[in-house]
Amino acid sequence: xxxxxxxxxxxxxxxxxxxxxxxxxxxxxxxxxxxxxxxxxxxxxxxxxxxxxxxxxxxxxxxxxxxxxxxxxxxxxxxxxxxxxxxxxxxxxxxxxxxxxxxxxxxxxxxxxxxxxxxxxxxxxxxxxxxxxxxxxxxxxxxxxxxxxxxxxxxxxxxxxxxxxxxxxxxxxxxxxxxxxxxxxxxxxxxxxxxxxxxxxxxxxxxxxxxxxxxxxxxxxxxxxxxxxxxxxxxxx
Amino acid sequence: xxxxxxxxxxxxxxxxxxxxxxxxxxxxxxxxxxxxxxxxxxxxxxxxxxxxxxxxxxxxxxxxxxxxxxxxxxxxxxxxxxxxxxxxxxxxxxxxxxxxxxxxxxxxxxxxxxxxxxxxxxxxxxxxxxxxxxxxxxxxxxxxxxxxxxxxxxxxxxxxxxxxxxxxxxxxxxxxxxxxxxxxxxxxxxxxxxxxxxxxxxxxxxxxxxxxxxxxxxxxxxxxxxxxxxxxx
Numbered sequence: 088x089x090x091x092x093x094x095x096x097x098x099x100x101x102x103x104x105x106x107x108x109x110x111x112x113x114x115x116x117x118x119x120x121x122x123x124x125x126x127x128x129x130x131x132x133x134x135x136x137x138x139x140x141x142x143x144x145x146x147x148x149x150x151x152x153x154x155x156x157x158x159x160x161x162x163x164x165x166x167x168x169x170x171x172x173x174x175x176x177x178x179x180x181x182x183x184x185x186x187x188x189x190x191x192x193x194x195x196x197x198x199x200x201x202x203x204x205x206x207x208x209x210x211x212x213x214x215x216x217x218x219x220x221x222x223x224x225x226x227x228x229x230x231x232x233x234x235x236x237x238x239x240x241x242x243x244x245x246x247x248x249x250x251x252x253x254x255x256x257x258x259x260x261x262x263x264x265x266x267x268x269x270x271x272x273x274x275x276x277x278x279x280x281x282x283x284x285x286x287x288x289x290x291x292x293x294x295x296x297x298x299x300x301x302x303x304x305x306x307x308x309x310x311x312x313x314x315x316x317x318x319x320x321x322x323x324x
Numbered sequence: 325x326x327x328x329x330x331x332x333x334x335x336x337x338x339x340x341x342x343x344x345x346x347x348x349x350x351x352x353x354x355x356x357x358x359x360x361x362x363x364x365x366x367x368x369x370x371x372x373x374x375x376x377x378x379x380x381x382x383x384x385x386x387x388x389x390x391x392x393x394x395x396x397x398x399x400x401x402x403x404x405x406x407x408x409x410x411x412x413x414x415x416x417x418x419x420x421x422x423x424x425x426x427x428x429x430x431x432x433x434x435x436x437x438x439x440x441x442x443x444x445x446x447x448x449x450x451x452x453x454x455x456x457x458x459x460x461x462x463x464x465x466x467x468x469x470x471x472x473x474x475x476x477x478x479x480x481x482x483x484x485x486x487x488x489x490x491x492x493x494x495x496x497x498x499x500x501x502x503x504x505x506x507x508x509x510x511x512x513x514x515x516x517x518x519x520x521x522x523x524x525x526x527x528x529x530x531x532x533x534x535x536x537x538x539x540x541x542x543x544x545x546x547x548x549x550x551x552x553x554x555x556x557x
Contacts (some may be wrong), residue, residue: 123384135403135404136403137400137403137404150506156406156408156409157406158406158408159404159405159406162404162408164404166397166400166401166404168397169397169401170395170396170397170398171397171398171401172333172334172337172395173337173397174340174341175333177336179333183329183330183333184401184405186329187329187330187402187405187406187407188405188406228401288443
């Protein structure tokens, strides 16, 4: 459960987030969508405390992100572009994060690791991997520690069709376990079976926050992409 | 606990880095050739000191700055884990400075042990260790001063030039301008604020001690060497 309260984030004069208040509940799967530079990634980074929060507050599981770093144990994060130390092998990278998290081996979720067949590439250095393989490593790390909250920033960009199908089915399974999943994506067609709620952002504000069922019903369309286009057209009027 | 683990991972990552390996070999070749070619090892150690005073700060500051910028995404990954910011930053510092100190000790330490005396060589090693650590911390400072990599590297180069060349120049000008005033104390303090200058001071002190000790023990005054040493001071 994440609560964002009156969050405002400015980079010099540019306002990335403008008085955003929103709450995400467990068991939901939320898509953050909007044009480039609308504040999606900034919002995610604020939740992870990668950006310093000046105005407003974010509560994760009831604890403010400003107070203590421990709340991040409940979050799995997959960045948009993952870059790792070039000379470390995949095995080392995974081992390092495992060491940092300090979760017993039996509680680890290695489902994705096996599905992506990364164990065959264990000796490869991170610097020599293709973009897609690096994304696979990021995805494995996001799900490995069985976190309550999973945040995915453009998860399927750069993944091959097979891998992105594996990832999608994994996301759906985790959602059904009652976890909170937050996804940002530009590929609206991919979101159809995954998400239960849609948040549409523009210029640092949340314009639409609705469940998918309501949205589809309201706009009389069968696909998220169509209904979003309709909403955008209405707004322009 | 987590800090040690991260520092260890970063350390091993850096030790495998080609630039660090090249740096170690370069230091080894320089020290080996300087010490091996000169028969008077006090003199040879001094020439080596001059090289160390330039090369060690430059490599430490440049390598560390570039490393921090290149691993910005990785730092982000670490920060998205349940780890406090300070321990991530400290472990980067620990990893970087340990790696640079190690490669200095291997590159310079082995030739010194082989060709020079521990008496004179030891102070040189101390100097190298401290310069590596100090300029790594300068690098971390300039890396957070700006988000732009080119700017950060520029700041680093400036810091190096400032302490290696400009600072002494300014002191010299001040000394000539204010020659009529009692400025010894102030000058000593100002000179001590420059890590490279401080290293030179330290070396001269140790060096003089050695000369005096040797002069006393051999019961004869080493006129040429003392004259040569006083010229340096």
